[in-house]
Structure formats: structure tokens, C-alpha cells
Amino acid sequence: MKKLLISAILTLGVIVAIQAQQQRFMVFEFIKVESNQTYDFMEFKEFMDKVYQTAINDKRITGWDLWSLQSGADVGEFQYITITYYNDPVSMMNGLEEEDLIKYAMIAHPHLNESQARKIFNDALNSRDLAQRVYMKEIASTKDTFQYKKGTLASFDMMKALEGKFEEYEKAEREVFQSIHQSRIDKGLMGSWSLLRTALPFGSEAKTTHLTMNIYKDYLQFFNAQEYEDMESTKEQQQAVEKGLKSRDQKWVYLATLENAIR
Structure with a gap:
């Protein structure tokens, strides 16, 4: 009986651990881009694809999406939604700081030095505005x-x-x-x-x-x-x-x- 109880407790612990690993935390960012800066934004998106892949390889995030809005908001409010995926709430709240992104940018694009990578990020800030950020937990x-x-x-x-x-x-x-x-x-x-x-x-x-x-x-x-x-x-x-x-x-x-x- 005692062995069965211990076995049941261990099984429950494994199930809880698996559920915790499967739980996702997400940061939604609603981004506004002026019409005359759309090309620059999409060019920066292609640059960031490799940067986020590097962050995934380093286990800082588990995924990143870029969605283009079709309906549901005033076109002047925002046109894109990004989702960054994390395994736990602490990682989500810590997020990826600018220095992290610059480090990953130089790994993903080895021809860049730090000053060049930093300039790309600074220029990107001028092509978009963050309209809203929402932190979510999948339940x-x-x-x-x-x-x-x-x-x-x-x-x-x-x-x-x-x-x-x-x-x-x-x-x-x-x-x-x-x-x-x-x-x-x-x-x-x-x-x-x-x-x-x-x-x-x-x-x-x-x-x-x-x-x-x-x-x-x-x-x-x-x-x-x-x-x-x-x-x-x-x-x-x-x-x-x-x-x-x-x-x-x-x-x-x-x-x-x-x-x-x-x-």
C-alpha cells in the first residue's frame, strides 16, 4: 500500500512537471508603422528573424510571430501584432533587453560590429511605434x-x-x-x-x-x-x-x- 502511495505521488509530480513545461507565456505587442516606413519595417523584420532564431537557440525565448492586421482596429492605431513566447513568467517579465538583442544580432549577422548593430536598432525605432504591450498566460x-x-x-x-x-x-x-x-x-x-x-x-x-x-x-x-x-x-x-x-x-x-x- 505504501509503495502504491509513493508511486501515485511520483506520478502526480511528473504530470504536474509536464504541465508546467507545456504552459506558455506570451507578450503581445501592437505596432504602428507609418505608410511611408512600411518597407523599412519589413526589411528590419527580415533582419530580426535571424536575431530571434538566435535567442531561441540560446533558450531565452521559445518563439516569435509577426502578424499583419486585416481588420479590427483603426488603420492609424496599429497594423502589426508580434507575439514573443516564453516558458515561464520570470523570463517573460525580464524579456529581451536592447543589449541582448545587439548581442544576438552580431551572432546572427557576423559581418556586423556593435556600433553597426546598434545603429540598425536605433533606426528601427524611428520606423515604428509601440501602441500597446500585453503580458498573457495560456490557461x-x-x-x-x-x-x-x-x-x-x-x-x-x-x-x-x-x-x-x-x-x-x-x-x-x-x-x-x-x-x-x-x-x-x-x-x-x-x-x-x-x-x-x-x-x-x-x-x-x-x-x-x-x-x-x-x-x-x-x-x-x-x-x-x-x-x-x-x-x-x-x-x-x-x-x-x-x-x-x-x-x-x-x-x-x-x-x-x-x-x-x-x-
Whole structure:
């Protein structure tokens, strides 16, 4: 009996450790680029692809995405969304400082010296503005093997859990909406889905508390999913969906296409 108890405890510890390793932390940056500086920004993006790959190789981050906005915001507000992925909250909050990026730039582009690398970063600051930065923690996701590639479509839904209904909202996402998205994925109508919670403390005046990432391989899959209606849903399931919708306020929906994903 004692051996069985010890075995069960060790098994639980392994499961917890695996779950901790799989948990993702993400920094979303919403970037504004003036129309006459778009070429310079995209040229800098190509330069940074190798820089972020070097940071991944050094295990400072686990990935980096660049998304171009298709709809959901005033074009003057921002046009791009970047996502930097981390394994833990400490690494996320420490982030990549300018000195780290310069070091990785010289490794990724060995023909550059420090002053040349620093000039590239300084020039890049003049071609873009950081409109907003959001720190998020993934708390639920579907089971899928979706591979990000150029042209992938994403709907970033910014939510605010209503006051007093924070736990109710998360429960609805996990128990109601996650299963709906999983069903769509199993039917080939969606690529991936995940629920994120803000990783920093916030007050009642916070604009958003959660974000859902709805991923599709292309526009065809996206529009097929919009037209899809699960005729097998029961009355109880429909009521659960309606109750879940009343626990949050959908603040914004941003539709974006993937320019590049570094892993």
C-alpha cells in the first residue's frame, strides 16, 4: 500500500512537471508603422528573424510571430501584432533587453560590429511605434498538431470578464467553448484554439482580462467555420453557451494573417 502511495505521488509530480513545461507565456505587442516606413519595417523584420532564431537557440525565448492586421482596429492605431513566447513568467517579465538583442544580432549577422548593430536598432525605432504591450498566460488550449506557416489566419478576441463573474467566465471557456472549438478542429474546420489570461495584476478598470486565439490555416477554413452550425447540440448545451456569453464582454476582435513564425 505504501509503495502504491509513493508511486501515485511520483506520478502526480511528473504530470504536474509536464504541465508546467507545456504552459506558455506570451507578450503581445501592437505596432504602428507609418505608410511611408512600411518597407523599412519589413526589411528590419527580415533582419530580426535571424536575431530571434538566435535567442531561441540560446533558450531565452521559445518563439516569435509577426502578424499583419486585416481588420479590427483603426488603420492609424496599429497594423502589426508580434507575439514573443516564453516558458515561464520570470523570463517573460525580464524579456529581451536592447543589449541582448545587439548581442544576438552580431551572432546572427557576423559581418556586423556593435556600433553597426546598434545603429540598425536605433533606426528601427524611428520606423515604428509601440501602441500597446500585453503580458498573457495560456490557461487552456485544444489538442491539435497545427503548424504555423505564412498565411495562417488568426482571430484575436479581447475579452473582459464581468465583475463578479471571473471564475464563471473561465469555467465557461474551459467547459463549453473549448469543447466546441475542439469539435471544429476534429472536423477540419479550425486549426487551433487557446485561452489566455492577463499575467499582471489588474483592477476593475482594466480594458481586457482575457484573450482567445482562434487559428485557421487559411480564409477558406475560416469562412467554412463561420458558416458551420453544430446541429447536434442539445438544448442544455445551447443554454450553457448563452450563459457563458453573459459572463464576459467581447471588447475587440482583431483578424490577422501570419507573416512569419520563428520556432
